[in-house]
Amino acid sequence: xxxxxxxxxxxxxxxxxxxxxxxxxxxxxxxxxxxxxxxxxxxxxxxxxxxxxxxxxxxxxxxxxxxxxxxxxxxxxxxxxxxxxxxxxxxxxxxxxxxxxxxxxxxxxxxxxxxxxxxxxxxxxxxxxxxxxxxxxxxxxxxxxxxxxxxxxxxxxxxxxxxxxxxxxxxxxxxxxxxxxxxxxxxxxxxxxxxxxxxxxxxxxxxxxxxxxxxxxxxxxxxxxx
Amino acid sequence: xxxxxxxxxxxxxxxxxxxxxxxxxxxxxxxxxxxxxxxxxxxxxxxxxxxxxxxxxxxxxxxxxxxxxxxxxxxxxxxxxxxxxxxxxxxxxxxxxxxxxxxxxxxxxxxxxxxxxxxxxxxxxxxxxxxxxxxxxxxxxxxxxxxxxxxxxxxxxxxxxxxxxxxxxxxxxxxxxxxxxxxxxxxxxxxxxxxxxxxxxxxxxxxxxxxxxxxxxxxxxxxxxxxxxxxxxxxxxxxxxxxxxxxxxxxxxxxxxxxxxxxxxxxxxxxxxxxxxxxxxxxxxxxxxxxxxxxxxxxxxxxxxxxxxxxxxxxxxxxxxxxxxxxxxxxxxxxxxxxxxxxxxxxxxxxxxxxxxxxxxxxxxxxxxxxxxxxxxxxxxxxxxxxxxxxxxxxxxxxxxxxxxxxxxxxxxxxxxxxxxxxxxxxxxxxx
Numbered sequence: 001x002x003x004x005x006x007x008x009x010x011x012x013x014x015x016x017x018x019x020x021x022x023x024x025x026x027x028x029x030x031x032x033x034x035x036x037x038x039x040x041x042x043x044x045x046x047x048x049x050x051x052x053x054x055x056x057x058x059x060x061x062x063x064x065x066x067x068x069x070x071x072x073x074x075x076x077x078x079x080x081x082x083x084x085x086x087x088x089x090x091x092x093x094x095x096x097x098x099x100x101x102x103x104x105x106x107x108x109x110x111x112x113x114x115x116x117x118x119x120x121x122x123x124x125x126x127x128x129x130x131x132x133x134x135x136x137x138x139x140x141x142x143x144x145x146x147x148x149x150x151x152x153x154x155x156x157x158x159x160x161x162x163x164x165x166x167x168x169x170x171x172x173x174x175x176x177x178x179x180x181x182x183x184x185x186x187x188x189x190x191x192x193x194x195x196x197x198x199x200x201x202x203x204x205x206x207x208x209x210x211x212x213x214x215x216x217x218x219x220x221x222x223x224x225x226x
Numbered sequence: 227x228x229x230x231x232x233x234x235x236x237x238x239x240x241x242x243x244x245x246x247x248x249x250x251x252x253x254x255x256x257x258x259x260x261x262x263x264x265x266x267x268x269x270x271x272x273x274x275x276x277x278x279x280x281x282x283x284x285x286x287x288x289x290x291x292x293x294x295x296x297x298x299x300x301x302x303x304x305x306x307x308x309x310x311x312x313x314x315x316x317x318x319x320x321x322x323x324x325x326x327x328x329x330x331x332x333x334x335x336x337x338x339x340x341x342x343x344x345x346x347x348x349x350x351x352x353x354x355x356x357x358x359x360x361x362x363x364x365x366x367x368x369x370x371x372x373x374x375x376x377x378x379x380x381x382x383x384x385x386x387x388x389x390x391x392x393x394x395x396x397x398x399x400x401x402x403x404x405x406x407x408x409x410x411x412x413x414x415x416x417x418x419x420x421x422x423x424x425x426x427x428x429x430x431x432x433x434x435x436x437x438x439x440x441x442x443x444x445x446x447x448x449x450x451x452x453x454x455x456x457x458x459x460x461x462x463x464x465x466x467x468x469x470x471x472x473x474x475x476x477x478x479x480x481x482x483x484x485x486x487x488x489x490x491x492x493x494x495x496x497x498x499x500x501x502x503x504x505x506x507x508x509x510x511x512x513x514x515x516x517x518x519x520x521x522x523x524x525x526x527x528x529x530x531x532x533x534x535x536x537x538x539x540x541x542x543x544x545x546x547x548x549x550x551x552x553x554x555x556x557x558x559x560x561x562x563x564x565x566x567x568x569x570x571x572x573x574x575x576x577x578x579x580x581x582x583x584x585x586x587x588x589x590x591x592x593x594x595x596x597x598x599x600x601x602x603x604x605x606x607x608x609x610x611x612x613x614x615x616x617x618x619x620x621x622x623x624x625x626x627x628x629x630x631x632x633x634x635x636x637x638x639x640x641x642x643x644x645x646x647x648x649x650x651x652x653x654x655x656x657x658x
Contacts, residue, residue, distance in 0.1 A: 115332060
């Protein structure tokens with residue numbers, strides 16, 4: 001299942017998809033409509049649930065024709081994926097855009113990455129829980145086998161690999177090194193689950209869980225590299 | 227979505243997160259330390275211990291936290307550990323794992339609504355001290371005041387609850403045999419949990435600031451409530467050096483005596499006059515100054531005594547008559563009855579032995595004897611440890627005094643390191 005990937009261009013925030021490209025008025029209004037659709041959809045996913053929400057309802061909520069929705073997104077799964085792409089993009093930007101993190105240890109960068117993902121998801125917690133279950137269905141467009149979801153995962157894993165490579169010594173060969181970024185993706189899903197079930201005030205347990213598991217994980221990697 | 231609440235998948239998921247909860251306890255912390263291989267624990271202990279005792283000590287030191295406190299109490303009762311180790315253990319701090327700047331920022335923002343850099347004119351990302359359950363950072367307020375900001379490690383309260391749940395389970399046999407009284411566990415848990423609320427600590431600081439005002443040589447920080455919450459505590463910065471730094475400067479015997487007397491007076495002023503005690507004897511909680519003033523920090527562990535307990539202490543301290551007299555015996559029995567406990571003959575004998583072999587030596591009751599007690603001498607510490615172990619073995623220690631005993635041990639340990647000569651009885655007499 002795990003294919004070894006080449007990390008593309010080193011450093012530099014890739015995509016940065018959260019930030020709109022500087023373009024003309026037409027493109028701007030297109031972007032505004034896209035945003036309206038996503039906001040309406042997320043609102044419905046959160047209040048009504050993911051399964052019962054139809055594209056028709058999304059269109060009505062956004063104040064546009066249902067046909068217009070399809071000009072932007074193929075399906076509601078597509079909207080959800082767009083949202084998850086934004087999640088990943090802004091988390092990468094949070095790590096790369098923070099000058100204080102430039103010399104920070106690996107575990108701190110990873111902590112910031114995951115924490116900004118969770119912070120981004122926080123207003124939509126109920127929907128995330130449903131999406132998680134949904135993604136486990138083999139035929140789901142959100143699922144791990146869908147092409148677009150795979151692409152997103154590759155982007156995420158590629159970024160994690162970049163972080164590993166810039167923070168860990170390169171010389172020695174380490175049997176863990178090539179699976180580590182993939183393993184991190186699985187760790188992230190675990191952290192997401194933990195977070196979903198965390199009822200402590202301010203999700204304090206998730207913070208402690210992230211902090212401790214990341215220091216254990218990173219120190220294991222470093223030991224292997226020695 | 228609500229229909230998905232109780233599916234087997236959900237249940238499995240919450241069970242998985244429960245497992246992670248346990249991993250998030252101090253056991254997880256221990257594991258982490260093992261991986262990190264940090265060797266920050268100092269070993270200045272005698273090398274004559276048995277292997278098992280040494281292992282137990284190392285494990286307890288690496289555990290720290292509540293588990294350590296439990297271990298400490300246990301070892302007092304069972305005599306598992308050599309005396310020197312025991313004395314050292316009393317001083318160890320309940321240290322939380324260190325937080326990197328990003329976690330600190332998240333923790334402050336989650337608690338005060340803004341990041342530390344937005345709140346303060348200047349905030350030092352690196353901590354300057356470890357504190358109970360968290361760490362302390364230097365900062366400067368917008369008004370230009372230099373402050374210390376104590377920040378709590380996330381989820382610490384639940385960690386403690388998990389530890390105690392585990393401990394209650396594994397100690398069932400010891401509870402049944404009376405070696406670990408349930409009341410003692412309750413007392414410990416209550417005290418340690420109270421330490422996780424920094425708002426309560428802020429109350430404690432304000433209480434002591436008021437109460438300790440008559441002692442001109444004691445300085446208590448001022449709380450800045452607008453920058454404080456249950457997980458963040460901002461206080462004015464205290465001057466002074468920790469004991470190690472202070473001793474490294476080779477202070478004169480005169481200064482050490484003066485400081486020793488001040489520390490000693492501070493302790494008995496609290497117990498006998500204020501009837502509440504700053505009960506965490508860790509050295510990091512005292513700051514020493516060259517003008518013999520003492521700065522107090524960290525008011526997490528404060529023990530408030532019952533008025534009748536303080537009255538009892540005033541009546542037995544420097545008791546002028548014979549310790550085997552009927553009157554002294556009545557004093558002891560009356561107090562045990564007051565708090566609803568029975569004083570067994572064995573416990574009574576142990577108390578009398580304690581008074582004869584320790585208190586009478588260190589605190590001579592005769593008013594004409596105005597001599598200085600030399601805390602540099604090691605035998606008094608051994609006497610104290612031997613007698614308190616003996617007393618603990620009779621199960622005769624009132625739970626209320628567990629924390630006081632800890633504070634007292636810390637006091638002696640500090641006085642011993644200062645090699646101070648102190649007019650003990652003269653000071654105590656002031657507050658009887």
